Amino acid sequence: MSALLHVDNIGKRFGGFVALDGIDLEVQPGERLGLIGPNGSGKSTLVNCICGTLQNESGSVQFDGHKMDGLAAHQRTHRGLARSFQLPRPFHSMTLADNLRIPLLYTVRARAGLLHSAGDLDARCTELLTMVGLDKKARHKPRDLTQVEMRKLELARAMAAEPKLLIADESMAGLSHSEIEDILKLLVQLNERGITIILIEHIMSAVMSFSQRLAVLVSGKKIADGKPEDVVRDPEVVRAYIGQ
Amino acid sequence: MNTTTFSTIVAAVGLAVLAYAHWLGVDYFYFAGYTILQFVVLATAWNILGGYCGYVNFGTAAFFALGAYSAVFVHKFHPLPIPVLIVIGAVVSGIVGLGMGYLTLRLRGAFFSIATLAMAVVFQTLVVNWEYVGGSRGAYIIHPENVEFAGYKVHYIEYLFTLMLLLAVIAIVTARTIERSQLGFGFATIRDDELAAEACGVPTLRVKLIATTLSGAFMGMAGAPFPYYIGYVQPQSAFALDYAVNSIAMPMIGGTTSWVGPLVGSILLGSAQQYATVTISSAVNLLIVGLMLVAFVIIAPNGLIGLVQERMRAWRKS
């Protein structure tokens, strides 16, 4: 398998409700994949199953040549999978800088013994905050942030884990046009450094300009997967999603 | 202030307290002081799991009593010096803490707490039915009146007081060291948002297990000298729910986010209870604890430390 991420027929139900119905997905190293679908189609559940926050009941997830099944979320993060949460989940009792320190301490340092000194850690935190434009608020706590700033923090925290694959789950909701541009630029920069990115979004302009490939999820099934221009013209996609 | 400096200061304060007590020469001071210091250890221990990680343990009494009953068990077998019993108590309760954590930490908040209560009762029932340590009839521990140290005769209660003071110093220094370490950060992430912590690479189960083991071990250490202090141990009193309410109330009243809270809370509440026992009756103790717990939890959720911090923030702004 040369694919970085290989999702093979995964299924997940909640009681009687089938959230994921046999999804296959492959992501190549260095790729920019867009993932779209109506609310409730299973996008976040898919992310949760890939990252280990939820355990899928059937099928398997392979990342970087290793089977992920049974691995806890933190172990998958150590292997290079990172995600931002759709609804931001910052650590409320800590400053923004400390929020970023957590993945640095528990993932990056654990991985390669880098970032030995406190000074290194501080410098990296500042660097990350600057990338998302939050460096002025490094000493603030999440309660002082706007919704938009919380999403940026969410993204910065995912980036802090130095992932091979970053899943950005609706990071752009509520952002202004220029802010969306900033985030896109940032993601493209990360991608140019070799980080594979899955972008989950509702903002079609962003998805179309960013993605090299586009997958569409509806009611737990993948109904399309290919070049963005082709996918948006697929009649089934138009009917199920864009036409709504 | 680094750990060495802090430890030295705390140890110095401890020595000062000891010197003062010795100079006073009043036995009651030792008896009352022992109880309060015991609470310092229990409250600090509880706070490691409860305040730092956010997991409320109702089973304090079980770990405490296990420390006490390990001492009783060993005593019946072959009496050993109390410091050794303290280590044994720490190991026994630490292992139980590890086991309990492994079984219950996968449960969310309220279920975890109820499970800890359940474990406490199960252990109590086991001890009640264990004849070797006295069962429900209890066990008597007879101790000498004095202890000899390098030619000096020390009153037994002074000896116990010193030991408990030492344990309190160790507990406080440990708590503060954890707070400032990577482990302390890990604890805080679990309290704030466990799911996000996992996503950031924090091995949450392992971190929580460290918390339950440490917490349990310290409670066991506090319990080991108890049979020698009280002379007569029975499950009814050793496993009393009173230990649970105190070890929860003291950190919550003092403030749960740092080592200062449990210390402040246990000294205040412990002294108040001693005062009430002497002047009114011992039944009123728990009424005081209950009232203060409810009052603080409603009015000052971050405890006394929280109030002080708010005052300082307001003062700084003006």
Place this chain on the structure above:
Amino acid sequence: MDFNLLINAIFAGLLLGGFYAAVSAGIAIAFGMLDIVNIAHPAFVILGSYIAYTVNINLGVDPILVSILALPAFYALGAFIYQVYYVSFEKRGQESLRGLAFFFGLLFITEVTLILTFGVDYRYVEAAYIGPSIEIGQFELPLRMLVPCVVSLVLFGTIQLFVTRTFLGRAIMAVSQDQLALQLMAADPIRIKRIAFAIAIATASIAGALLIIIQPVEPSVGRDYIGRVFAICVLGGLGSMPGALIAAILLGVVESLTATFYGPSWAPAVSFGFLLLTLAVRPAGLMGR
């Protein structure tokens, strides 16, 4: 094995379990439906016992009658406590640690107030049905266990009917599952929850009277019940009243058998052991959602 002993133990267990249902009704509502961990509930039950005792001893009124007359007072108490709980914790989103501590404090306040008022002696009530038994063949059904069991089942049945047949009852079920949807139906979820919690506390009045009929009561008796009621609700499946009833009867029988054949000192371990087993194996309980 003595067959007679076994059957008597089972019958005693069934009656006991029926009574346990009354005690757990309050938690089935508060914890099962409203997610409120009211560990002070057993203390309120004991409060009910003492109220029944006081009026029974001084005025000779039947304890169950007393408990019914006391219902409005308990209801008001429940409404008040919920209001405090809501304003202090639920609104601020801090219900887990602080809410637990709050109810823990209430448990002790109630218990010690009773100790200071009544002392630690065991109290018991007097009624016509305490003493005689019904005999069926060679088996005895003590009336002092049968009457509480029947009343408990009636109570449980009433609540189940209320929850499934009335608008208010179904609103309570709804609020436990989807608060937003309820709001959209123009019902005030806070008011609904307050009513539900008040009802839960009101059941403590009746459960208390039943308790003191079955056994003499002193203030700390409530502590034995903390684990029992949560064990029953978890085993039965949170939010399911019929589940709680089945679990209560099951627990009663197992406890009775344990006490008869292994001695009463092992009985507390039964309910708590059950609880731990359920949490470990099937946290959703027998009939959980």
